[in-house]
Amino acid sequence: MTSAPAESDSLLAPDELARYADAIVRSCLYLEEGDALFVQGTLGHRELAVALAEAGYRAGARLVDVHYSDPRLQAARVRQARDEFLGPVSAWAERRLRTQLQASSAVVTIFGESDPGVLDGLPPERVAEDSLRPLGKVRWFVRAVEAGRWRWAGVAWPTAFWAGQVYPELGSLEAQRHLARDLLHFCRLGPGDPPDASGWREHAAAVARRAETLTGLELERLELRGDGTSLSFRLSPETLWLGGQGPNADGRLVAPNFPTEEVFTSPDARGTEGTFRCSRPLAFRGRTIEGLGGEFRRGRLVRLEAASADDRDFLAAFLDADRRGRWLGEVALVDSTSRIGRAGRTYLNTLIDENAVAHIAFGSGFGQTRVPSPGMRGARGVNQGTMHLDVMIGTEELEATGFTADGARVPLIAGGLWQI
Structure with missing residues (x-):
């Protein structure tokens, strides 16, 4: 039996949230003692970002570095910046990417739309240029990712907007909690799955075996x-x-x-x-x-x-x-x-x-x-x-x-x- 969320606005019970975060850290990234964990998301993902920090340190991480981005800042740049200043890559951002490519680094990106429509009405060519120009400036990083040097996992977290899209018939908090339960089920962490992440690991291994068969x-x-x-x-x-x-x-x-x-x-x-x-x-x-x-x-x-x-x-x-x-x-x-x-x-x-x-x-x-x-x-x-x-x-x-x-x-x- 799963306990109820401890706080009125929590999306998962504390044990469910810890299990989700631990599975990401230990059974997706296979974090080891002394590794560095980088977490990327928006402010709408804060609950999971903090849980990942807890899970990272439980696993022996020497550093958990969380970076929040804000799509409204991109919208401001697209609206106001001169053409030559679109798609900037700062020196510190390059250093961060180089650090993420180290063998002892692991990266989590949290997905889940939280601020929709901020780019509506903006020239699509400028939006595209601002989004893709940075990749051209760090092609060394793109090539490293394609070669499998980036230890990365993409995960999801139910924001109010996203959950409302999936479950428009439900109230906001109820929709988020329902979507959170869906994610646990999809990740083999639901009530009918093993209490640890073994169901997930077995499933991931089975998918890998099918890929080997196709090869x-x-x-x-x-x-x-x-x-x-x-x-x-x-x-x-x-x-x-x-x-x-x-x-x-x-x-x-x-x-x-x-x-x-x-x-x-x-x-x-x-x-x-x-x-x-x-x-x-x-x-x-x-x-x-x-x-x-x-x-x-x-x-x-x-x-x-x-x-x-x-x-x-x-x-x-x-x-x-x-x-x-x-x-x-x-x-x-x-x-x-x-x-x-x-x-x-x-x-x-x-x-x-x-x-x-x-x-x-x-x-x-x-x-x-x-x-x-x-x-x-x-x-x-x-x-x-x-x-x-x-x-x-x-x-x-x-x-x-x-x-x-x-x-x-x-x-x-x-x-x-x-x-x-």
Whole structure:
């Protein structure tokens, strides 16, 4: 039996919150004695940020450093700053990033929209420039992330705004608590799960095993067919599939998504053909973008659609701010046994929704999806962009089929279920 929240505005009981934070620190980042823990979020995430600090020090962290950002400050800069001053990267911010790349550092980013609409009405080209220009200034960091050198986990926390989107029929605090219970269930920390994080660790290991199975098939092409979607992806030789958990470039075990259900890879960015229709709205930069769809030819997105022309243009500005933004960096598979998908709700949060159904991502890919080979140079088809944007295309009817070099057809997902 779970105790009631100790304070009237607490979203979880103290033992639930501690278990959630401990699982992030010990079973996603696998923090060790003497490591440094960096926490990134907004003021709306303070309850979890403090709990993560407690969990970090319990695990033996030498430092827990919390950094709160404020989207209203970005809005002020986009409104008022001269063009050449958009997208600043301070010297201290660069030092912070370099410290985060150390083998003894671990990073948590907390997701959950808390201040929507602050960018509404601002020129989309300036918003995109301010958001993406910093990545161009620290390309050394982007490349290090793609190579798996950043020990990072993305997690979620129910803000009042976000919970109200997911549960509009409930009062604000009740909606937040309901969403918090959903997160525990998705992370295998709910009432029906083991009292420790063993359910989560077993699940993450099972997802990793499925990724290994996909790698072993040595597919050269992948097809996705479903409602409004007919896509073909070329897969480079020596492609690896990833998911669940695995060692980073420093050999430290990490489970980067909490929760997770997906297995994913980076296709050859030049080899995507066909059309797609998003099955869920995209929550992006304070907007909810409906009706997304489009067409790829020779790898490039040549047509983009959305229910609102303003939303379409806003998204197109972001894609075009990165010269590789119209090519794909990821394709990910999820079947209908996903706890998130079975919840039957759209959560309007990429971390959650991308683990409910299959998805694709524009922009940067993952260097870790290629077998390391000293004799092989270049990206081997991995998108070298700076941005990364996931959009959900999966449905219960989606079928995924792989093809080997000798033409063998391998059903991967059919009837909503894994076939391997």
